Amino acid sequence: MYETxxxxxxxxxxxxxxxxxxxxxxxxxxxxxxxPVMKQRLASPSDVIDLGKIKxxxxxxxxxxxxxxxxxxxxxxxxxxxxAQKAIPALAHLASLIGDPAVRHRGTIGGSIANNDPAADYxxxxxxxxxxxxxxxxxxxxxxxxKGLFTTALADGxxxxxxxxxxxxxAGYSKFPHPASRFALTGxxxxxxxxxxxxxxxxxxxxxxxxxxxxxxxxxxxxWSAGALDSVKISxxxxxxxxxxxxxxxxxxxxxMAQRAVTAAG
Amino acid sequence: xxTVKLTVNGKxxxxxxxxxxLLVHLLREHLNLTGTHVGCDTSQCGACVVHIDGKAVKSCxxxxxxxxxxxxxxxxxxxxxxxxxxxxxxFRDNHGLQCGYCTPGMIMSAIDIVNRYGGKLDEDTVRHxxxxxxxxxxxxxxxxxxxxxxxxxxxVAQAAE
Ligand SMILES: Cc1cc2nc3c(=O)[nH]c(=O)nc-3n(C[C@H](O)[C@H](O)[C@H](O)COP(=O)(O)OP(=O)(O)OC[C@H]3O[C@@H](n4cnc5c(N)ncnc54)[C@H](O)[C@@H]3O)c2cc1C
Ligand code: FES
Ligand code: FES
Numbered sequence: 001m002y003e004t005x006x007x008x009x010x011x012x013x014x015x016x017x018x019x020x021x022x023x024x025x026x027x028x029x030x031x032x033x034x035x036p037v038m039k040q041r042l043a044s045p046s047d048v049i050d051l052g053k054i055k056x057x058x059x060x061x062x063x064x065x066x067x068x069x070x071x072x073x074x075x076x077x078x079x080x081x082x083x084a085q086k087a088i089p090a091l092a093h094l095a096s097l098i099g100d101p102a103v104r105h106r107g108t109i110g111g112s113i114a115n116n117d118p119a120a121d122y123x124x125x126x127x128x129x130x131x132x133x134x135x136x137x138x139x140x141x142x143x144x145x146x147k148g149l150f151t152t153a154l155a156d157g158x159x160x161x162x163x164x165x166x167x168x169x170x171a172g173y174s175k176f177p178h179p180a181s182r183f184a185l186t187g188x189x190x191x192x193x194x195x196x197x198x199x200x201x202x203x204x205x206x207x208x209x210x211x212x213x214x215x216x217x218x219x220x221x222x223x224w225s226a227g228a229l230d231s232v233k234i235s236x237x238x239x240x241x242x243x244x245x246x247x248x249x250x251x252x253x254x255x256x257m258a259q260r261a262v263t264a265a266g
Numbered sequence: 267x268x269t270v271k272l273t274v275n276g277k278x279x280x281x282x283x284x285x286x287x288l289l290v291h292l293l294r295e296h297l298n299l300t301g302t303h304v305g306c307d308t309s310q311c312g313a314c315v316v317h318i319d320g321k322a323v324k325s326c327x328x329x330x331x332x333x334x335x336x337x338x339x340x341x342x343x344x345x346x347x348x349x350x351x352x353x354x355x356x357f358r359d360n361h362g363l364q365c366g367y368c369t370p371g372m373i374m375s376a377i378d379i380v381n382r383y384g385g386k387l388d389e390d391t392v393r394h395x396x397x398x399x400x401x402x403x404x405x406x407x408x409x410x411x412x413x414x415x416x417x418x419x420x421x422v423a424q425a426a427e
Contacts, residue, residue: 006268006285006331028332035288035327036309048285050332076321100398101378102312105321106328180310182397 002044008053012136012159015049019157022047027159029072029111032103052108057161062087068164071110079104088129090171090189090265094121097175099182110160113145116152116209118240119183121175123210127201128189131165148208169194170224172265174257175204178244185244186253188213190261192224200258205239205250216258226259270334274299275343281330289333290314290325293340301341301370305400312399315371315378316340322378324398341370344377352419353377353412362412364403375399376413380420387417 005022009015019025026045028034029052037043051057057072062083069078078084079096098104098112098121112122113133126133126142133140136159145153154160168191175187184204191199198221200213219228234254239247270287271280274297281296293299293316304326305313314326317339325338344351353373356362363369379395380387392413393406401409 001286001288003284004286006329008331008334028329031329031332032309032327035329038286039288039307039326048329052332100312101382101395102315102322102324102375102398103309105323 001038002041004038004045005047006050007047008050011054012051012056012161015051015054016136016157016159018047018049022049025049025157027051027114029114030074030107031111032099032107033111033115033117051110051159057110060084064167066164066166067091068162069109070162071160072108073110075099075104075107075109075112076101078109087167088165088171090173090261091125091129091165093264094125094173094175094187094189097121097173097177097182109163113163114152114154114160116146116150117183118149118206118209119178119185119204120210121173121184121187121203124184124187124189124201124203125165125173126163127210127212128191128199129165129168129171130191130193130199131163133160134162134164135160146210151209166193168192169196170265172261172263174260174264176253176257186250186257188216188254188257188261190216190220190258190265192220192265197221198224202254202257205254207238207240213254213258216255220258220262224262226262229255229259229262268331270330272333272335273337275339276337283330285329285331287330288326289316289318289328289330289338292330292333293325293338299340299342303367303370305367305371310398310400311368312371312375313368315374315399317374317378320381322375339374341373344373351377352423353380353416356412356416356419357409360408360412360415362404362408368399368401368403372396372399372401372409376409376416377420379413380417383417385417385421387414389414 023046025047061068075095075098085092170192173189175184186204200216203210234251236247236251239250241247303313305311309327316325
């Protein structure tokens with residue numbers, strides 16, 4: 001790891017001010033993406049600004065309409081939160097599937113969606129549930145947030161403060177985990193909103209990161225059941241192909257994971 | 267350079283380290299607590315697991331500065347003098363280690379698992395919860411056996427306290 005300067009601000013404003021002062025500053029939340037990348041010398045921030053201990057960035061709030069998770073809340077805390085489990089079981093379940101227990105004790109939702117790894121779990125929930133990402137500057141809808149591989153709508157220095165997930169009528173998540181890292185070889189999050197709309201997002205599949213799956217949305221809108229997807233064909237165009245799975249294999253996984261997710265959603 | 271102050275195995279410690287220092291290097295190189303191992307470069311093997319404020323974490327993926335003000339427990343801090351922690355004793359009795367390289371991380375993760383699940387542990391759960399700890403020797407069978415055995419012993423020990 002290259003040299004760096006570590007800062008531990010106690011507020012979002014202080015963090016943003018420190019970022020503006022650094023020449024090539026980076027925020028650090030759980031550190032479970034950034035530190036591995038720094039260890040490999042693929043990132044060499046001049047300053048590392050720790051958001052992980054900022055009180056206003058930690059916690060979960062559940063109302064009748066939404067589950068709001070502050071940015072530095074760990075995957076473990078989301079997985080174990082009783083009210084969140086009750087309001088959107090699929091979301092807590094997704095958090096419980098990320099990495100391993102030690103990763104979940106440190107990694108955070110803000111870091112995960114800011115990073116937008118094409119195989120990360122949270123982006124699928126954010127997109128399928130139509131969540132709103134709040135930053136220290138504005139609110140961004142899920143449809144406008146993810147911009148392709150490791151790219152988001154965040155401006156330089158902008159801090160995610162919380163993510164607000166509308167409570168759906170039904171939701172389910174199913175992933176086929178990579179056997180070593182547990183990242184999604186393909187994961188699918190299915191949602192039926194309270195107004196009857198259907199939104200489906202797949203992660204780990206597309207070359208351009210998390211995506212909606214219109215063919216599955218249409219079939220589920222007509223008939224919310226796993227069987228309704230039997231005849232759906234997913235195109236392999238634009239899907240990832242690597243030693244773990246070809247694009248055809250991933251296309252099939254999208255359908256199979258969607259069916260399992262619908263079954264889990266009930 | 268920064269001065270990092272934290273509690274390690276119940277003792278207040280302070281170390282002058284570069285900001286890029288990882289917690290595992292603070293422990294091993296500055297405090298000479300070499301029981302915590304480094305087995306990979308990718309945050310995947312779990313040989314480096316310690317507890318920060320009671321939770322199992324990979325100390326190779328935490329900056330020393332992030333642990334400032336926290337309480338860290340390492341493999342050196344769990345026995346009572348010469349009396350092994352029930353998890354250590356169970357690993358010895360069940361042949362839960364061969365070369366021993368993964369063992370400190372296994373034991374720290376396993377204690378965390380028992381703390382979280384209490385008596386509700388079964389084999390499937392132990393295997394699933396140990397996903398972040400890799401062992402190249404044992405085939406895991408005796409590790410799982412050790413953890414289940416220790417879960418029972420820890421319950422008895424807690425009841426006695
Ligand atoms: C062994 C291992 C297995 C894993 N398995 C999975 C898995 O199965 N599924 C999965 O989804 N993920 C997995 N991860 C990744 C893990 O979930 C990370 O914790 C997560 O992707 C990043 O969150 P973090 O809080 O650690 O972010 P950090 O590493 O601290 O930060 C990541 C990036 O986001 C930026 N950032 C952080 N917080 C904010 C904020 N509030 N506002 C703006 N920018 C911010 C940082 O500057 C940095 O660029 C795994 C990681 C490891 C090490
Ligand atoms: S050395 Fe920390 S996970 Fe391998
Ligand atoms: S005992 Fe050798 S790696 Fe586990």
